[in-house]
Amino acid sequence: MANVQFNSIFKRYGQVEVLSDVGIDIKDGEFVVLVGPSGCGKSTLLRMLAGLETVTAGTIAIGQRDVTHLPPRERDVAMVFQNYALYPHMTVADNIAFPLRMMGFAKSHIRDQVTRAAEMLGLMPYLARFPRELSGGQRQRVAMGRAVVREPDVFLFDEPLSNLDASLRVKMRGEIKQMHQRLGTTMIYVTHDQVEAMTLGDRIVVLRSGRVEQIGTPLELYNKPVNSFVAQFIGSPAMNIFEARPAADRGLAIEDMLLTDLFPLPHPLPENPLLVGIRPHDIELTPAKTSDALSGVVVLVEEMGNMSLLTVQSGSSYVQVEAPSPSSLATGAPVFMRPMKEKLHFFTE
Amino acid sequence: MTAPSPGMSASPLALALRMSGIVVLGLMVLFPIYWMIVVALTPTGFGRQITTFLPQTITLDNFVSLFTARPMARWIGNSIIVATLSSALSLVFGVSCGYALSRLRFRGASLLLIAVLATQMMPATSIIVPLYMLFRSWGLLDTMQGMVAGHISLVVPLAIWMSKGFFDSIPRDLEHAARIDGCTHAGAFFFIALPLAAPGLAAIFIYGFVTSWHDFLFSHTLVTSQELWTAANGIASFRGEYFTLQEMQMAAALVFALPVVIVFFIMQRWIVSGALAGAVR
Numbered sequence A: 001m002a003n004v005q006f007n008s009i010f011k012r013y014g015q016v017e018v019l020s021d022v023g024i025d026i027k028d029g030e031f032v033v034l035v036g037p038s039g040c041g042k043s044t045l046l047r048m049l050a051g052l053e054t055v056t057a058g059t060i061a062i063g064q065r066d067v068t069h070l071p072p073r074e075r076d077v078a079m080v081f082q083n084y085a086l087y088p089h090m091t092v093a094d095n096i097a098f099p100l101r102m103m104g105f106a107k108s109h110i111r112d113q114v115t116r117a118a119e120m121l122g123l124m125p126y127l128a129r130f131p132r133e134l135s136g137g138q139r140q141r142v143a144m145g146r147a148v149v150r151e152p153d154v155f156l157f158d159e160p161l162s163n164l165d166a167s168l169r170v171k172m173r174g175e176i177k178q179m180h181q182r183l184g185t186t187m188i189y190v191t192h193d194q195v196e197a198m199t200l201g202d203r204i205v206v207l208r209s210g211r212v213e214q215i216g217t218p219l220e221l222y223n224k225p226v227n228s229f230v231a232q233f234i235g236s237p238a239m240n241i242f243e244a245r246p247a248a249d250r251g252l253a254i255e256d257m258l259l260t261d262l263f264p265l266p267h268p269l270p271e272n273p274l275l276v277g278i279r280p281h282d283i284e285l286t287p288a289k290t291s292d293a294l295s296g297v298v299v300l301v302e303e304m305g306n307m308s309l310l311t312v313q314s315g316s317s318y319v320q321v322e323a324p325s326p327s328s329l330a331t332g333a334p335v336f337m338r339p340m341k342e343k344l345h346f347f348t349e
Numbered sequence B: 001m002t003a004p005s006p007g008m009s010a011s012p013l014a015l016a017l018r019m020s021g022i023v024v025l026g027l028m029v030l031f032p033i034y035w036m037i038v039v040a041l042t043p044t045g046f047g048r049q050i051t052t053f054l055p056q057t058i059t060l061d062n063f064v065s066l067f068t069a070r071p072m073a074r075w076i077g078n079s080i081i082v083a084t085l086s087s088a089l090s091l092v093f094g095v096s097c098g099y100a101l102s103r104l105r106f107r108g109a110s111l112l113l114i115a116v117l118a119t120q121m122m123p124a125t126s127i128i129v130p131l132y133m134l135f136r137s138w139g140l141l142d143t144m145q146g147m148v149a150g151h152i153s154l155v156v157p158l159a160i161w162m163s164k165g166f167f168d169s170i171p172r173d174l175e176h177a178a179r180i181d182g183c184t185h186a187g188a189f190f191f192i193a194l195p196l197a198a199p200g201l202a203a204i205f206i207y208g209f210v211t212s213w214h215d216f217l218f219s220h221t222l223v224t225s226q227e228l229w230t231a232a233n234g235i236a237s238f239r240g241e242y243f244t245l246q247e248m249q250m251a252a253a254l255v256f257a258l259p260v261v262i263v264f265f266i267m268q269r270w271i272v273s274g275a276l277a278g279a280v281r
């Protein structure tokens, strides 16, 4: 059990800066999710914490120890790899026992611990099998078993579910969450799936091109994103972002829509660009054009079952709107959309 | 008209042609070996008088005199020592270099690899002269160590390339996982990378053993004393200036082939495919 601190971490590969000035403070027992688009440096950060990559500048601490320059085995972390990285020449039991063997525990103790982990993960029938004789989901469990058995200070997960099919992914997600609740160990979890991030994380760290964009609880990120990147990254379907022109009466103009009496508008209004965001379900369809509504033409109807998602072209913008399902609107139909004023988000970047 | 379904032969004629092709090929490969056996079983001096495909009189005298009149056992023993030592040492060099080249990123790595390969492109006949001069000044001529060293120089370049290839095929994350699980760098190598490379190592060992076993040029040049001859030298000695003891030479050749076959059968159970299955994904 330990807290984890990244202090102003930099990582360079030659001239390429992959991480810059990353600072994250993770509390003991917290479940933190690192999320961001492909190539933003999530795995690199996790591997630096595990000791598999060197740190160009900055320090990493686990508990009260500065581990920046310690080899992996002295950091007391366990990691589940995206590709599982099971030892193919060992049985399931030997795979799970491996970390304990390396720590020099007695045979009987190892057997007990392996049994305990295998029972918890439902792996008892497979202990004598080799990894090649298991399904993807079972391999995933073995990889988790190998991590749990050690009772480490920190668990690291690098996209552990991305190779599983959708239903299994949801199931394993739940199991990981329960595992965290039962063990109470600090966990750091990398994903680029924002649904996984929202459902698993106590807090979420959004990374973009090697920089931390925002750190917060799932609802903080959802309700108060600091910029349009986070706003579009968190939440599905993604938030609509418009470039707005300032207008009279504390107002803004977007395409053919004029919004007035806006509170709280940043004051004085920032120079361009001023970005306005609204989530698809915070837009109402109105039967007729009003000044505070956008007009447009439906270009795509996607039936989701619980709602239908319309993509509407309005001027040069494309807007996504949620409408009741089944939709009475077909492609080509004209629509008028009125955003709920109190649900607007304002960004300068 | 019906098209022939895949997997079924089109016509009996095609089948017959194909079968006879296989038989002819098989005969071409096997007949020399058969003829070796026939000649080896013929009394010394009568090999040229065989008129049928079957031996007229069968005798094991050639084999007996190989081991009584000639030091065949000694030669085979020398060959076993030289081949085992040189292929084992080549394996150690090859594995350590190959692993380093596969896992470490350093300046000039690819240049080094090409240089290693370039040595393999030199014909052995051109390497033997400088090697001879070196060994003379180091006092390695006419010694077992010298022969082992010479054979290592023959085998190591390809051993490095082969083992680099095998290590390249082992996902690095396996060693990363091992290091997180409590291994040192060396531990990850010995517990994970080495066992997984075992099939490849067996192949390298066989290659080294066979290369050393079959070498004539190096052992002929670097060693003169008869008691240090390898079996390849021994076999050549049956061929005189004017006169060749064909029957004994064939008997010696059969004895010569046996250890290689044995080594191959021992090592081949390591050469199994799919050792890495299930590791990742």
Ligand SMILES: Nc1ncnc2c1ncn2[C@@H]1O[C@H](COP(=O)(O)OP(=O)(O)OP(=O)(O)O)[C@@H](O)[C@H]1O
Pocket (backbone or CB within 6 Å): A013, A016, A018, A037, A038, A039, A040, A041, A042, A043, A044, A045, A192
């Ligand atoms: N050895 C390396 N040399 C140079 N650049 C590298 C190296 N390893 C990673 N990078 C770069 O670092 C960046 C971050 O890589 P990283 O693997 O951390 O991304 P990621 O966020 O995990 O992406 P993904 O979601 O696709 O796994 C990438 O742009 C990648 O190209």
Ligand SMILES: [Mg+2]
Pocket (backbone or CB within 6 Å): A042, A043, A044, A158
């Ligand atoms: Mg990654």
